[in-house]
Amino acid sequence: MDAFVLQILNGLDKGSAYALIALGLTLVFGSLGVVNFAHGAKFTLGAFCAVSFQQLLTISRKVKDESVTFFDAYKEVPYLEIWWGDTGSMIIDWAVPLSIFLAIPVMLLIGLVLERGLYQFFYKRTHAEQILVTFGLAIVIQEVIKTFYGANPIPTPAPEMLSGTAPIGVWLGLGESVAYPYWRLVYFLFSLLVIGLVFAFLRYTTFGMVVRAGMSDRETVSLLGLNVERRFTILFGIASVVAGLAGVMYTPIVPPDYHMGMEFLVLSFVVVVVGGMGSLPGAVAAGFLLGILQSFASMNEIKSVLPGLDQIIVYLIAVIVLLVRPRGLMGQKGVMEE
Amino acid sequence: MSDDFNKKRRNFLKSTAALGVAGMAPTVFVRNAWAQDFVNNPGKAAAITLGFNVPQTGPYADEGADELRAFKLAVKHLNGEGDGGMLNTMKPMALQGNGILGKKVNYVTGDTQTKSDAARASAKRMIEKDGALMISGGSSSGVAVAVQSLCHEAGVMFMAGLTHSNDTTGKDKRKYGFRHFFNAYMSGQSLAPVLGERYGTDRKAYHLTADYTWGWTQEESIKNATEGLGWQTVETVRTPLGAGDFSQYITPVLDSGADVLILNHYGKDMVNSLTQAVQFGLRDKQVNGKDFQIVVPLFSRLMAQGAGENIKGILGSTNWNWALQDAASQAFVKSFGQEYGFPPSQAAHTCYVQTLLYANAVETAGTFYPCEVISALEDFQFDGLGNGPTLYRGADHQCFKPVLVVEGNDNPSNQFDLLKVVKQVPTEQVMYDPSIFGGELGSCK
Numbered sequence: 043m044d045a046f047v048l049q050i051l052n053g054l055d056k057g058s059a060y061a062l063i064a065l066g067l068t069l070v071f072g073s074l075g076v077v078n079f080a081h082g083a084k085f086t087l088g089a090f091c092a093v094s095f096q097q098l099l100t101i102s103r104k105v106k107d108e109s110v111t112f113f114d115a116y117k118e119v120p121y122l123e124i125w126w127g128d129t130g131s132m133i134i135d136w137a138v139p140l141s142i143f144l145a146i147p148v149m150l151l152i153g154l155v156l157e158r159g160l161y162q163f164f165y166k167r168t169h170a171e172q173i174l175v176t177f178g179l180a181i182v183i184q185e186v187i188k189t190f191y192g193a194n195p196i197p198t199p200a201p202e203m204l205s206g207t208a209p210i211g212v213w214l215g216l217g218e219s220v221a222y223p224y225w226r227l228v229y230f231l232f233s234l235l236v237i238g239l240v241f242a243f244l245r246y247t248t249f250g251m252v253v254r255a256g257m258s259d260r261e262t263v264s265l266l267g268l269n270v271e272r273r274f275t276i277l278f279g280i281a282s283v284v285a286g287l288a289g290v291m292y293t294p295i296v297p298p299d300y301h302m303g304m305e306f307l308v309l310s311f312v313v314v315v316v317g318g319m320g321s322l323p324g325a326v327a328a329g330f331l332l333g334i335l336q337s338f339a340s341m342n343e344i345k346s347v348l349p350g351l352d353q354i355i356v357y358l359i360a361v362i363v364l365l366v367r368p369r370g371l372m373g374q375k376g377v378m379e380e
Numbered sequence: 381m382s383d384d385f386n387k388k389r390r391n392f393l394k395s396t397a398a399l400g401v402a403g404m405a406p407t408v409f410v411r412n413a414w415a416q417d418f419v420n421n422p423g424k425a426a427a428i429t430l431g432f433n434v435p436q437t438g439p440y441a442d443e444g445a446d447e448l449r450a451f452k453l454a455v456k457h458l459n460g461e462g463d464g465g466m467l468n469t470m471k472p473m474a475l476q477g478n479g480i481l482g483k484k485v486n487y488v489t490g491d492t493q494t495k496s497d498a499a500r501a502s503a504k505r506m507i508e509k510d511g512a513l514m515i516s517g518g519s520s521s522g523v524a525v526a527v528q529s530l531c532h533e534a535g536v537m538f539m540a541g542l543t544h545s546n547d548t549t550g551k552d553k554r555k556y557g558f559r560h561f562f563n564a565y566m567s568g569q570s571l572a573p574v575l576g577e578r579y580g581t582d583r584k585a586y587h588l589t590a591d592y593t594w595g596w597t598q599e600e601s602i603k604n605a606t607e608g609l610g611w612q613t614v615e616t617v618r619t620p621l622g623a624g625d626f627s628q629y630i631t632p633v634l635d636s637g638a639d640v641l642i643l644n645h646y647g648k649d650m651v652n653s654l655t656q657a658v659q660f661g662l663r664d665k666q667v668n669g670k671d672f673q674i675v676v677p678l679f680s681r682l683m684a685q686g687a688g689e690n691i692k693g694i695l696g697s698t699n700w701n702w703a704l705q706d707a708a709s710q711a712f713v714k715s716f717g718q719e720y721g722f723p724p725s726q727a728a729h730t731c732y733v734q735t736l737l738y739a740n741a742v743e744t745a746g747t748f749y750p751c752e753v754i755s756a757l758e759d760f761q762f763d764g765l766g767n768g769p770t771l772y773r774g775a776d777h778q779c780f781k782p783v784l785v786v787e788g789n790d791n792p793s794n795q796f797d798l799l800k801v802v803k804q805v806p807t808e809q810v811m812y813d814p815s816i817f818g819g820e821l822g823s824c825k
Contacts, residue, residue, distance in 0.1 A: 044635055045634065052627055056627075109793060110717075110794050110795070112710070113721075114717070115722060194441045194648075206659075223656075223659040225659070295627075296652065302624075341635075342617075342636060
């Protein structure tokens with residue numbers, strides 16, 4: 043039972059990242075019809091918003107370390123600590139969650155600039171051409187990040203208060219043996235919040251209503267005199283923000299490096315295909331489903347019978363789903379079915 | 381008369397010429413051997429070039445950066461600049477602080493990217509384009525084995541940096557390759573008795589192992605050594621190099637019945653896997669009525685720095701530690717510390733020492749000709765390089781010296797005091813028969 047609960051949690055945690063990235067991908071594909079291979083790079087850009095914010099908060103002064111007598115050693119003491127003592131330390135400690143406030147405007151701006159500056163010129167081109175140009179863009183973004191931040195992972199820890207282990211077993215009445223890292227729970231809850239906000243925004247606002255109508259029948263909505271293009275541009279910005287926030291909050295789980303987004307991108311496309319191209323609930327459901335299945339496939343009991351299943355389970359599911367239901371689990375009829 | 385005379389004269393000249401050619405011939409054929417013509421022979425050049433091939437990117441980049449610092453310091457000392465570091469303590473010592481054989485030492489660097497193909501390409505460039513006489517570096521056994529093989533084929537010396545796989549001087553050993561660093565077998569032999577003393581002989585171990593030559597031999601060595609104590613091995617799971625998120629490998633440990641997790645990881649992989657193992661609450665667990673333990677067989681201060689609080693109380697082995705109190709270690713730490721503002725890692729130490737050992741062997745041999753340098757290094761016994769009396773065994777080009785068992789420090793006295801030495805295991809305890817790992821050195825060209 044303990045292992046079962048832990049694998050579910052692990053799957054939800056993995057699924058959170060898949061779902062957030064797939065959600066952004068689907069928003070762009072569903073509204074603009076663009077197969078966006080640069081979406082993973084936006085996940086990376088978000089992570090590096092957190093890195094930049096942390097670096098900004100920890101601008102330091104070199105102070106001689108008197109405890110080292112062998113040679114002249116120096117310690118880096120952040121100005122925030124020099125000026126504000128414990129309050130300064132606390133702000134630095136909470137750098138990752140606080141960097142969300144930097145990431146939202148930055149990612150929105152990046153999204154809007156990219157859509158206006160590049161993507162809009164490729165809407166009427168073939169998917170193959172879109173893939174080529176967006177993949178090229180992803181490489182450019184990666185290399186720019188590499189130039190500024192180097193090629194090595196940069197530790198970006200979670201706040202100390204959230205770096206321990208949550209007694210999930212005690213909370214669920216299963217005993218003390220089931221525990222799970224706080225930050226991974228935070229990541230899962232955060233992803234639910236973001237997904238919930240995106241859905242609420244699309245469902246309960248006039249903007250969302252027009253966008254959804256535009257996604258179903260762009261031409262008719264335009265004929266009603268509504269500026270669908272502008273709304274889709276903003277939607278593209280929102281998709282960038284979602285990917286960026288997924289990256290920001292992921293940094294304490296794995297220290298970010300310049301190509302971290304690529305590792306998620308292929309999996310996220312599989313998630314989108316399994317969920318159904320253009321289906322937002324499908325992307326989210328498939329994200330969590332595949333995360334959980336991948337997690338269960340990594341159990342020793344499974345691996346002893348089917349070694350390596352954890353590495354291929356996602357692709358195996360994709361093959362099965364596409365064979366049985368080419369439109370994906372929740373995809374619209376006609377999409378990917380020819 | 382005249383014709384007869386001319387005939388005789390011609391015969392005489394022919395015979396003399398033939399004799400002359402015959403007499404000269406052996407000199408022509410052996411001339412190259414005596415002149416010791418070899419790859420990148422510096423001849424009368426005033427300077428020579430060494431190639432330092434380290435990971436500047438990838439999971440072992442921190443070690444690579446420290447290796448490079450040490451190489452630069454070694455070159456400085458060889459050229460008679462700075463305080464001389466361990467040139468002042470090494471015995472026997474032929475170097476005079478005026479370069480090597482009076483030639484100024486230059487260097488070129490390369491980024492192995494912790495990938496064998498990139499490392500080979502980089503080393504090839506150093507040999508063919510930059511004229512490097514010796515290649516050093518590593519930080520991944522996969523890389524070290526690949527570059528060592530390339531150097532052997534090219535007839536260029538390879539002084540391995542950080543490489544811990546048994547294969548480097550075992551099944552993949554080469555005549556032109558030498559390793560000062562210890563290996564996985566020695567880690568197992570030195571660490572297991574301490575694990576037995578601390579955690580008892582009735583334990584169940586779960587291995588997470590980096591999936592390449594170093595991880596495999598590390599896992600095999602520590603598994604054999606702990607099973608020798610009476611421990612059971614519950615599971616051995618391979619993880620890709622640079623996996624980042626190890627949660628899918630750690631979660632199964634929780635329900636496996638194991639009460640010890642052995643992390644056969646290094647560099648950033650170890651930092652990530654250890655941090656995540658602690659985050660998953662492994663260290664707070666009790667299994668089989670015992671406190672759950674984590675072991676990191678190959679430890680380093682740089683990794684300890686990356687893992688922070690998580691390393692406290694965790695046992696491992698190391699080749700060298702900056703806190704050693706012998707004169708040589710202190711000289712090196714002082715020299716390195718003054719140069720860079722922090723103490724050297726074991727990776728830095730082994731690279732510095734390898735550079736000095738190569739230079740000293742050349743000086744002793746009186747030539748850069750690799751075959752003579754190899755002879756000077758084989759079965760060379762030395763002291764004063766921070767590890768006590770050391771033997772460079774001729775049979776496999778592996779150094780033998782005491783091994784340190786270390787533990788994450790609970791109460792560090794300063795920012796660098798992260799590992800404390802628990803035991804200095806004598807050389808005899810970690811010695812082995814060179815034939816156990818197989819392999820052939822090959823011959824000198």
